[in-house]
Amino acid sequence: MKRKLLLFSALALMSAGLIIFVISCKKEVATEMTISQSSTPKLNVGDKATATITIVTEGIESFRYYKLVDNQRDAGTDVKSQLSRTDKTYTYDFSYEVKEFDDLHTLGFEFELIDEKKEVKTVGLVVNINISLKSMFVKYDWKVTASTWLGGNVLTDADAAIVYRFHENGTYQEDLSPAFAADNHHFCFWVFKETPNRGDTIAVVRLLRRLKQGDTAIDEYYDYRITSASETEMTMYWDILVWGITDIENKFKSQPKGAFVPYGTAEMEGIVNANASLSCSNISQSLMTIP
Incomplete structure (x- = not known):
C-alpha cells in the first residue's frame, strides 16, 4: 500500500513539473511595431501615400494614427478595428491621398500603439510632396x-x-x-x-x-x-x-x-x-x- 502511495505521489510531482515546464515554455512576446517605410518618395497632389504597419504583441488596448501638419498633431483616428490578425501578429495597411495645398506644409503621420500592459510604441511616416503649380x-x-x-x-x-x-x-x-x-x-x-x-x-x-x-x-x-x-x-x-x-x-x-x-x-x-x-x-x- 505504501508503495502505491509513493508511486502516486511521484506521478503527481512529475505531472506538476511537466505543467510548470510547459507553462514556462510559453513565454510572452515582447511588443514590437515596425513600418514598411519611414518616408515616401516625392508625390504629387492626387497620389497616395502608403505604408504597412506590423505589430507583434500579446494584446492591443488601442491603435490610432495622428496627422501632423507643420508638426502640429490632430486629434487622432482610431483604427484598431481595421487591424488584420494572425496569432500574435497584427498588420495595418495605411493609405492617404495627397490633397490640394498639402504641399504648402510639412506633412507626416504618427502611428501609436498601446498594448495590454499599457506600453506605448510609435512609428512615423513622412510624406514628401512636389509643389503644384x-x-x-x-x-x-x-x-x-x-x-x-x-x-x-x-x-x-x-x-x-x-x-x-x-x-x-x-x-x-x-x-x-x-x-x-x-x-x-x-x-x-x-x-x-x-x-x-x-x-x-x-x-x-x-x-x-x-x-x-x-x-x-x-x-x-x-x-x-x-x-x-x-x-x-x-x-x-x-x-x-x-x-x-x-x-x-x-x-x-x-x-x-x-x-x-x-x-x-x-x-x-x-x-x-x-x-x-x-x-x-x-x-x-x-x-x-x-x-
Whole structure:
C-alpha cells in the first residue's frame, strides 16, 4: 500500500513539473511595431501615400494614427478595428491621398500603439510632396516684372507697382502701393485650371473682380494663359478684347511674403469694402468656372 502511495505521489510531482515546464515554455512576446517605410518618395497632389504597419504583441488596448501638419498633431483616428490578425501578429495597411495645398506644409503621420500592459510604441511616416503649380501662387507674393506686346514694352508704372497675393480659399488681393491706391476695383476671386491638352498652355488662371461704373459696378475678369512656370517665374499671355489687343506677354516673378496693404492704403481698403455695389458677393457664379 505504501508503495502505491509513493508511486502516486511521484506521478503527481512529475505531472506538476511537466505543467510548470510547459507553462514556462510559453513565454510572452515582447511588443514590437515596425513600418514598411519611414518616408515616401516625392508625390504629387492626387497620389497616395502608403505604408504597412506590423505589430507583434500579446494584446492591443488601442491603435490610432495622428496627422501632423507643420508638426502640429490632430486629434487622432482610431483604427484598431481595421487591424488584420494572425496569432500574435497584427498588420495595418495605411493609405492617404495627397490633397490640394498639402504641399504648402510639412506633412507626416504618427502611428501609436498601446498594448495590454499599457506600453506605448510609435512609428512615423513622412510624406514628401512636389509643389503644384496652383500652390506656387499661394506660397509666394507675385509681381509683373515685364509686359510686352508686338515686341514693345507695355508695362505701366501702376502695373509694375502691384503685388499680388493669392489665398487657399480662392480669394486674391492686390497691393497697389500708396502711390497708385484706388477704389476702382474690388479684387475678388482667382480660378485655376490645368490644361494639359491645350498646346503650349499648361494652365489658365482667371482673376475676377468688380469694376466700378458710376454708382454701380460690373463683373470683370481676365484669363492668363500660363506657358511656363517655376517657383521663381512664370510666363503667361492675356488679352484685352475690348481694345482688340491679344497675346500680351507677362513675366510674373515671385517674392517672399512680406508687408502687404490691400489697395495700397488702409483707408482705400475701407472705402472699397464699404461700397456695396463692389461686393464680391455680386460676382456671377458662371464666371467661377473656366471652360
